Amino acid sequence: xxxxxxxxxxxxxxxxxxxxxxxxxxxxxxxxxxxxxxxxxxxxxxxxxxxxxxxxxxxxxxxxxxxxxxxxxxxxxxxxxxxxxxxxxxxxxxxxxxxxxxxxxxxxxxxxxxxxxxxxxxxxxxxxxxxxxxxxxxxxxxxxxxxxxxxxxxxxxxxxxxxxxxxxxxxxxxxxxxxxxxxxxxxxxxxxxxxxxxxxxxxxxxxxxxxxxxxxxxxxxxxxxxxxxxxxxxxxxxxxxxxxx
Amino acid sequence: xxxxxxxxxxxxxxxxxxxxxxxxxxxxxxxxxxxxxxxxxxxxxxxxxxxxxxxxxxxxxxxxxxxxxxxxxxxxxxxxxxxxxxxxxxxxxxxxxxxxxxxxxxxxxxxxxxxxxxxxxxxxxxxxxxxxxxxxxxxxxxxxxxxxxxxxxxxxxxxxxxxxxxxxxxxxxxxxxxxxxxxxxxxxxxxxxxxxxxxxxxxxxxxxxxxxxxxxxxxxxx
Numbered sequence: 350x351x352x353x354x355x356x357x358x359x360x361x362x363x364x365x366x367x368x369x370x371x372x373x374x375x376x377x378x379x380x381x382x383x384x385x386x387x388x389x390x391x392x393x394x395x396x397x398x399x400x401x402x403x404x405x406x407x408x409x410x411x412x413x414x415x416x417x418x419x420x421x422x423x424x425x426x427x428x429x430x431x432x433x434x435x436x437x438x439x440x441x442x443x444x445x446x447x448x449x450x451x452x453x454x455x456x457x458x459x460x461x462x463x464x465x466x467x468x469x470x471x472x473x474x475x476x477x478x479x480x481x482x483x484x485x486x487x488x489x490x491x492x493x494x495x496x497x498x499x500x501x502x503x504x505x506x507x508x509x510x511x512x513x514x515x516x517x518x519x520x521x522x523x524x525x526x527x528x529x530x531x532x533x534x535x536x537x538x539x540x541x542x543x544x545x546x547x548x549x550x551x552x553x554x555x556x557x558x559x560x561x562x563x564x565x566x567x568x569x570x571x572x573x574x575x576x577x578x579x580x581x582x583x584x585x586x587x588x589x590x591x592x593x594x
Numbered sequence: 595x596x597x598x599x600x601x602x603x604x605x606x607x608x609x610x611x612x613x614x615x616x617x618x619x620x621x622x623x624x625x626x627x628x629x630x631x632x633x634x635x636x637x638x639x640x641x642x643x644x645x646x647x648x649x650x651x652x653x654x655x656x657x658x659x660x661x662x663x664x665x666x667x668x669x670x671x672x673x674x675x676x677x678x679x680x681x682x683x684x685x686x687x688x689x690x691x692x693x694x695x696x697x698x699x700x701x702x703x704x705x706x707x708x709x710x711x712x713x714x715x716x717x718x719x720x721x722x723x724x725x726x727x728x729x730x731x732x733x734x735x736x737x738x739x740x741x742x743x744x745x746x747x748x749x750x751x752x753x754x755x756x757x758x759x760x761x762x763x764x765x766x767x768x769x770x771x772x773x774x775x776x777x778x779x780x781x782x783x784x785x786x787x788x789x790x791x792x793x794x795x796x797x798x799x800x801x802x803x804x805x806x807x808x809x810x811x812x813x814x815x816x
Contacts, residue, residue: 351640351642351643354640354642354643354646355642358646372665372668372669375668376668438790441745441786441789441790441793442749442785442786442789442790443748443749443750443752443753443785443786443789444749444753445749445752445753445763445766445782445785446749446752446766446781446782446783446785446786447782449766449769449770449778449779449781449782450778450779450782452770452778453775453778453779453782525656525658528658529658529659529660529661530658532658532660532661533660533753536770537770543660546660546661546663546664547660547756549664550663550664550667550677550756550757555667555668555671558664558667558668559664559665559668561661561664562660562661562662562663562664562665563661563665565658565660565661566657566658566661566662566665569656569657569658569661570653570656570657573656
């Protein structure tokens with residue numbers, strides 16, 4: 350049963366790869382991208398896209414982590430429930446709505462797009478940081494306190510490393526959503542790979558459309574994969590071993 | 595800004611778009627459930643297959659929605675459905691797979707083995723055990739998966755307005771094109787409200803379908 354399924358799975362993957370090849374060739378994507386001007390333009394859009402994602406993610410990570418850490422301190426712990434509720438509510442708001450609202454308050458261009466992406470990316474990071482740190486077993490913290498660690502050392506050497514897996518998941522979700530939402534930023538005049546997609550749909554030109562859609566997809570998949578690799582670097586070995594056992 | 599004025603003046607149209615939005619989401623989540631719940635149940639019998647299926651669904655989920663619409667457009671154009679509701683529903687069905695499959699799988703896996711054993715001891719067949727023990731115990735978690743899927747679908751359906759699927763995204767799309775601020779904001783607010791409202795309704799449903807015994811157990815546990 351497993352063997353049959355494994356073979357079917359491989360067959361399925363190969364069919365998808367071949368299909369993608371046929372699609373790329375038939376739609377004229379190869380021709381489109383071998384035009385030096387268009388290729389250059391696509392790369393500049395890709396750079397814009399990456400820049401947007403990088404700036405908004407950097408800001409969102411800093412703020413999300415700080416919110417998560419602040420609301421797990423004993424002083425502010427009582428507000429954690431409310432913050433969780435607000436964040437959960439914020440996450441139900443569709444990305445297009447956030448982008449559209451940013452445009453109506455801040456106008457068009459790069460800044461409103463980055464602001465919208467930033468606001469939208471804080472939520473998963475803040476939520477996972479909160480949840481991760483809250484879920485650290487109390488006896489581990491007690492042990493650290495018994496060893497005479499200061500609060501700051503407990504935070505940086507016990508709580509955060511233990512919560513790292515959950516925090517990283519939040520970061521990954523946030524990054525992938527961010528890359529997808531950045532494609533919508535074209536609508537409010539911030540460029541990015543979305544430009545190819547939306548103009549391609551409007552002109553019914555599959556080559557232009559795919560020149561935007563395929564890099565966006567690959568970017569999201571790559572980001573997802575890199576976050577997984579990042580996990581091997583920053584999650585402590587002991588925790589990984591514990592999981593395997 | 596007179597967002598309320600705009601909504602009041604165009605109440606009929608807004609209502610129609612809302613219904614269209616709900617219709618797209620309801621249809622696709624219904625179809626997704628028909629596929630994903632049985633798949634989620636079947637893969638609990640085999641770890642290897644479960645891993646592969648969930649990974650595949652995970653990859654699907656990673657693809658940005660507008661890029662997926664873009665990739666499907668030339669493919670579905672071959673059968674004459676490149677734009678409109680068909681690609682929107684297909685995309686939503688694909689996106690809804692992960693939350694529903696994953697939650698079904700986890701829920702059924704987490705049914706305490708002693709209960710399943712007890713069912714076996716009572717002489718229940720596999721099918722009856724599934725129907726009378728595993729599914730009732732798993733249903734709150736499955737509904738939670740549906741809830742995630744529905745809320746996500748509402749957001750993606752708004753983007754689908756750009757491929758001509760209709761729904762509340764039309765307000766945002768046309769508002770941006772005409773730089774008509776009231777229209778954009780009312781579209782954004784209506785979509786957000788719809789998502790929040792449906793989320794709350796699904797939370798109630800989740801509470802409603804939880805068997806009484808589990809609720810009492812939770813209370814005693816605390």
